[in-house]
Amino acid sequence: MTRIERRAASAALLAIxxxxxxxxxxxxxxxxxxxxxxxxxxxxxxxxxxxIENGKALMNKGSGNCIACHQVSALSELPFHGEVGPPLDGVAERWDEAQIRGIVANAKKTFPGTIMPAFYHTGPYVRPGDAYTGEAATGDLAPILSAQDVEDLVAFLMTLDTYPE
Structure with a gap:
């Protein structure tokens, strides 16, 4: 297979x-x-x-990036933990697995006024961009995380059962 054929095959697989x-x-x-x-x-x-390991990775990068808003002592080696949301230490003591899964998927079902994104939701959305720029996306959007990513994050969060004193 030539280089051009490999690129074409790769592009076709990516499209699929x-x-x-x-x-x-x-x-x-x-x-x-x-x-x-x-x-x-x-x-x-x-x-x-x-x-658990993929959940831990999602905490710091990609679509999850939970530490942009939350502090997590178990990830203290990572810089720039946020202070917008509550610390996630002890989250498994505060909520059960079903509640954590719901908060990750769509926190607005538990906390209607939260600014936390709905990570496994396609719409309808309230789009602040309409009020400010008129250029917000229209229609449903793809979820930020996959179903498996949600489960991976839940698995990691369930390990955070100690709230620091």
């Missing part, structure tokens, strides 16, 4: 991959998520158990 929604056959679609009265999600969003 980008057409696949972030919720695969083994995941609950964002529009099908069932929330409890208090905003929890009792059942996992994916058939694959959460990966």
């Amino acid at each position: 991959a980008s057409a696949v929604p972030l919720w695969a056959a083994d995941a609950v679609a964002p529009t099908d998520v069932s929330y409890t009265e208090l905003g929890g999600i009792a059942e996992p969003l994916s058939d694959t158990p959460g990966d």
